[in-house]
Amino acid sequence: MPPSRLKRGMRLIHTADWQLGKPFGRFEPDVRAALTDARFEAIDAIGKAAAENVAGHVLVAGDVFDTEGPEDRTIVQAVSRMARHGCRWWLLPGNHDYARNGGLWDRVIGKAAPNITVLRHPTPVEIESGTWILPAPLTHRHNLDDPTSAFDAMETPGANLKIGLAHGSIRDFGSRGEANNQIAPDRARLSGLDYLALGDWHGTLEVDSRTWYAGTPETDRFQRDAPGQILLVDIETGHLPTVTPLRTGRFQWLKRDWRVNDFAAFEAERQTLWNEIEPSATLLQLAIAGVTSLSERIRVLEILEADVGHQLRYLEARTDDLVAQPSEEDMQVLAVEGVLGSAAQKLNALRESGSVDGVIARRALERLFVEFARGEAA
Structure with missing residues (x-):
């Protein structure tokens, strides 16, 4: 020196x-x-x-x-x-x-x-x-x-x-x-x-x-x-x-915007991030946008909460712009007889109508899908 x-x-x-x-x-x-x-x-x-x-x-x-x-x-x-x-x-x-x-x-x-x-x-x-x-x-x-x-x-x-x-x-x-x-x-x-x-x-x-x-x-x-x-x-x-x-710094404070149109794209973004950082020393402000199936959106949200959020020092995720477009497979999951199946059909129709209640219907359909999946798993 x-x-x-x-x-x-x-x-x-x-x-x-x-x-x-x-x-x-x-x-x-x-x-x-x-x-x-x-x-x-x-x-x-x-x-x-x-x-x-x-x-x-x-x-x-x-x-x-x-x-x-x-x-x-x-x-x-x-x-x-x-x-x-x-x-x-x-x-x-x-x-x-x-x-x-x-x-x-x-x-x-x-x-x-x-x-x-x-x-x-x-x-x-x-x-x-x-x-x-x-x-x-x-x-x-x-x-x-x-x-x-x-x-x-x-x-x-x-x-x-x-x-x-x-x-x-x-x-x-x-x-x-x-x-x-x-x-x-x-x-x-x-x-x-x-x-x-x-x-x-x-x-x-x-x-x-x-x-x-x-x-x-x-x-x-x-x-x-x-x-x-x-x-x-x-x-x-x-x-x-x-x-x-x-x-000299221990922590990194990162902002990321991810464009995600399927679960594979989300996984690719996550892997890229993981290759760049030490998760426990990272604070992340994340915005995710795109259009996915209903099941894929739910899977993304679950991983953010149960995995990514726990590995990072801090996670602030904005996911309102990650829009769920129910696929035929999604609707088939909810195509059951009784009140649940009828509610799913009505919510999907309201979501597609473009009315002011469409956003509420989209969220309600997503909640219905999650609860139905939990019931099936139990």
Whole structure:
């Protein structure tokens, strides 16, 4: 491995958006617990990556915590895990955990180990001889001014390397980022930075060769397939930085749309998915559309509930667009004498009529088919 201190350069880790203490309220308690634990485990993954790659400094570009008032347990867990590792941790307040007097960061500092530094003031820090961090901590959730504009006036005597650390939007990310806290897209050039380490965008993103979003080390939403990552950054005076993404995330949050017109197509999609993932570490938001026989639709739903849903960490399946078109074989199953057979014929006729009650009839026919099959099996 290259040394942590390159000639007139440095190797470091850039990360952001840990969102420790995020509640994950949409999930059942066991899933919430697993996702919460994974966010703390990501700290250990980062510390181990720093050691393995001989990176002496970890820069965290904001939103270490999900709120500016986390529980003491969340703070203690974070601090104690960082303290286990030999690297130096530099923490920047973001829009979720902004800096204010008497707030979160006073609590963190009160519990912090010597290898943890909170950059709660816009004051440059020389972290090694000739290498300076220019921090842009946020003091409010929404800041109207560019938080990095102060970089231009920061004094960095004897600097070989200047590294900006900020949290905000190079562009409007809409609902997935903060439209406030806007940062000049050419900030690295304007302020003569060798590297600008950003947080806020939860996916790894290269803005330009000197400006990167690290993304979150543990994915937390259904927006991208990639697991959580950090960036290993080599910076040397007079050269463009070399940036290498490293996986740290345990869980993948996937969105899939399957077109299914028979059971074989469903099985093919399922097998493809299984070849790509570790089911117990996967959260899946699945939409299935198509037209199948009644018996095949029921079989698909049964496997989703009894098999796929149990193997995955979490499954959210939308199947309303998987339409059942009863086959002759389906109707023959229900072609029995008595009330049941008569009801099946009437429901099928109503389903085919295209009336407003057709959807209800379709669901009722499906329910009738399921209950009849259960009765036969008993």
